[in-house]
Amino acid sequence: MRIYLVGGAVRDKLLERPAGDRDHVVTGASPDDLLALGYRPVGKDFPVFLHPESGEEYALARTERKSGRGYHGFEFRTDPAVTLEEDLARRDLTINAIAEDADGTLIDPWGGVRDLEARLLRHVAPAFVEDPVRLLRVARFAARFAPLGFRVADETMALLRHMVDAGEVDHLVPERVWAETRKALAEPRPSAFLQVLRACGALRVLFPEVDALYGVPQRAEFHPEIDTGVHMEMVLDAAAAIAPGDDLVGFCALGHDLGKALTPADELPRHVMHEQRGVAPLRVLAARLKVPAEHAALAELVCREHLNAHRALELKPATVLKLLVALDALRRPERLETFLAACLADKRGRLGHGHDDYPEADYLRRARATAAAVTAAPFLAQGLEGPAVGAAMERARVHAITEMKQGSI
Template sequence: MQVYLVGGAVRDALLGRDVKERDYVVVGATPEQLISQGYQQVGKDFPVFLHPKSKEEYALARTERKQGQGYTGFICDFAPDVTLEQDLIRRDLTVNAIAQAQDGSLVDPFSGQQDLENRVLRHVSDAFSEDPLRILRVARFAARYHYLGFTIAPETQSLLTEMVKAGELSTLTAERVWLECEKSLSDGAFSEFLNVLASINGLHVISPELESKWGDELYHTFQARFDYANKLQINDTALLFSQITLSLSNDEIKTIASNIRLPNEVRDLALFSQTHQTTLSAEKPTSEAVFACFNQLDLWRRPERFEQVLKVLEISQHQPISCFESLTKAAKQARAVNPQQFIAQGIKGAEIKTALEQARLEVINSYFS
């Protein structure tokens, strides 16, 4: 039995990046052997095991053959005679198909090290096209390593374009598309991810409307926003995703939410930010507009929602909005108005709400006319 470190851990170590997780491949073993050593099998039909102490993943060397459509239609063969090279050839990119033996030596049958040096993302074999999820994975890797100068090999770019043209993206579940978006958002390079998808005519998997608007100007706008967010070390998914929806309509945002199953908090912040950006970004908003905004955001019970929208707008403008101080002070004082004070005055029923709203509006009037 031989154990090799594989995939992202090897790739990132060679690039000098922090290694966040380690995956291993085991050659020449059976499930029974690993289980007898205390490894815990993950699932019944997939040869992945958790180490008894480190809980890191150890997968038996395997081959795959396509059966059916989509990215789940594969049959795995994980017999003990499957070689390391047979396991590596089923991987997506050459830079992910490098293995490291326990003595530290590298096994690199597909010249992944050379592609790392040349900053090229290249598919390993024609089997790449059997898995449509790899379209999004390559876009994500290209975005993540863009700052290092990585580009997609021309032949891989052509293959991705052909896969998109053949409708492969339509076989992906909405949840899986969102997961890849979420991973790219956490990498801090979502504008690059979108740009890669646009370059292969695949941006419609997220938003046909965004694809129709795509161009250098929009790309650079998003790039500047994410650069600003990165400088502030902002990694909240909802705040970041809202940066690409500010230029869309409410209906278009709802379409995205339906297409890729946006989490409710991401969808809601995108809608709130789009709806209220004009009022909150204005140099001199009217008190009536500000009051309506506070009511619609339910500032009285959900002050954090208002704060999030302000942060979305700050990222989009690369600085706090012009009325930030006045808005935050008005919001704090208006929230402090207590309906109990009107009850103590003998006001009853529906008149309490009227008095409460009038008092809040008077507070806002002191900041905005």
């Protein structure tokens, strides 16, 4: 029995990146061998075990054979005769197909070290096309490693296009699409995720509402980048910088301008009412991907209200309170922070505006704190009951925000 460190742990060590999960491959062993050593089985489709002390994953070396459509259509073979090289051959990218033995020696049959140095995302073998999830994984790795200069190898991009043309991506279930999308939105450069999907044709299949934004013009005085799709990419990257690793902010950014694809041609490049028009396609997208309820709800609020955030200093105090209530920000201030992060990303996701100030955010935070300080107690003490208490509190909150705005408190 031999044990090797594999995959992302080896890749990230070579890239001098922080260590993540440590996965291992075991050759020359059976499930009974690992059980006898105290390893705990966790794999359902193939033998994966947890180390009795470290809790790290140890998988028996295996091979895969395509037996149907989509990512479920595989048969696995795992026995002591399966070699490390055979196991590495089933992996997606060469940079993920590097192993390290106990002495620190690298086993790299597919040139992963070379591709790390060349900053290339390259598939291991032609069998790559058999699993459509790999297309999404390549796009996600592009979002992770684009800041380091990585790009998709030409021959791998050709395979991605082939997978789209062959209809393999049509067999992806929503849960897998969302799982990879969610991770991509939390990466340092989510725009690369969209760019790879668009380059291979998968964006129009999986995210038609987003794909429709490309080529739609905006007013140059507000959007020097002009193209709405390019703006979307810039907003996603701004969101990743403002709220690193926060896929909720990322999804809000992704859905904020979908209505611009629905602007009548004779109104372009103006986009009057795009925030209202965007709600319907956003709901379709969220339902199709089966995104979490909070993601769908907050993304819709950002879509509908982001222009109000941008002009918060001009809004009447009653309108500011209405916005805060819509966000449920008086009870849940974290919702306001997510909303403001996405709106700031929209403000900065424009050519030449990457470092713009956003005083509207601080104003809305102060308005929230001011309104939340108004409680029901004094009105109950006055003998008010039921709806009368709520109405009195609303009047008091509007008055408090007015005074705050005027600088009297």
